Amino acid sequence: MSRKILTVCLLWLSLLSSAYAAESFVLGVVPYMSARKLSVLYEPLRAELQRQLKRPVTIETAADYSFFLERTNHGRYDIIATSPYFGRLAQQEQNYQPLVRPLTDLEPLLVVRPDGAKNVRELRNKVISTSDRLANLTLSAHRYLLQAGFVPGKTIIIRPTGSHANSLASLLSGEASAAIISVSALHQFGSDMEKKVRILARLPRTTPLLYMGHKRLGQQQLAQLEQQLLKFANNTPQGKAFSQELKHDGLKPVAEQDMEALDPFVQDLKGLMK
Incomplete structure (x- = not known):
């Protein structure tokens, strides 16, 4: 294959990949487990989002918490399942909006x-x-x-x-x-x-894992996603099994006091990152 033809093929594949990425909806999960384990745990949610959105949905994580925070800051993810302190930071500084949280607190x-x-x-x-x-x-x-x-x-x-x-x-x-x-x-x-x-x-319990959506999705889609997540986790067999496996015991809307309670820990987090 000539260099010119190879270049054209590579360019075509690159454009195809970019087009697919633009079509994909990305669920980002904080790397509290291995990527393989997270892909298994969150597959029911990925499948449900793909069914509801009628577009490809992919699960992504990161090599470590610092990289996940960086990718969140850059808006890589459409929805995040993130640690509470990262979630408060995402709300305050990274253009994400809280959607739902587990019924159980983090212990x-x-x-x-x-x-x-x-x-x-x-x-x-x-x-x-x-x-x-x-x-x-x-x-x-x-x-x-x-x-x-x-x-x-x-x-x-x-x-x-x-x-x-x-x-x-x-x-x-x-x-x-x-x-x-x-x-x-x-x-x-x-x-x-x-x-x-x-x-x-x-140790003292805190606000648990947070599900959040990027504000670029718009308020109408964010509101729909919140309702879809609640219905999935609380009212469907697949969602109840997913919720039980993650020890969520169901999902509920995020209250502002849930977020405000995280502020002291966000200050600790910022101090650690300096």
Whole structure:
């Protein structure tokens, strides 16, 4: 094939890819699990959105929380399923509008091995593993440990590992003495994992995962998406199964007080990103 023909073919494929991307509706999911696991968990929602919108819908995540935040800021995603602190930032600064949230609040856990620490005081000068330094669970644990008398980085080490799976593996291998995870994320690893760890402390609950839409979609479509999400999760067999698997227990509209409660943590997040 001549160089000229090859160039034309590559240009055609590039244009075709761009056209498809323009047609696609992108659901962005914060990378609290591996991309493969997230694609399985959110497939029912992707399929429902594609059916409702009558256009291709793709699921995308990112390599880490920082990259996901950057892509959100650039408007890469049409809808996001995002961590609460990222969601408040997306509302305030990134042109996204809250749609719905799970009925259940986010409940962070501090877990240890069955033969591990008997109380939080025994974690002094130990390592606690977590998924990502910008994860809401990490920030919640940071506040909790400060209130418990620890100084993160000095009298206790919080070590990001890249994913919840890595964090739990670090705990089970003995590289960490405790791990930070949510009730819902732990459930998604199955009953076998739940038997391998013991809950040492339940941290204060917060506003959970947020589903948000980019304002470029327009108020009419955003309102329709909110109603479609509520109907799917609360009134259809597929949606109820999806909601149960993610420990959402259903969806409801986001109240302004849900968002306002996140402001102190957003300040923590901004301080961490400086």
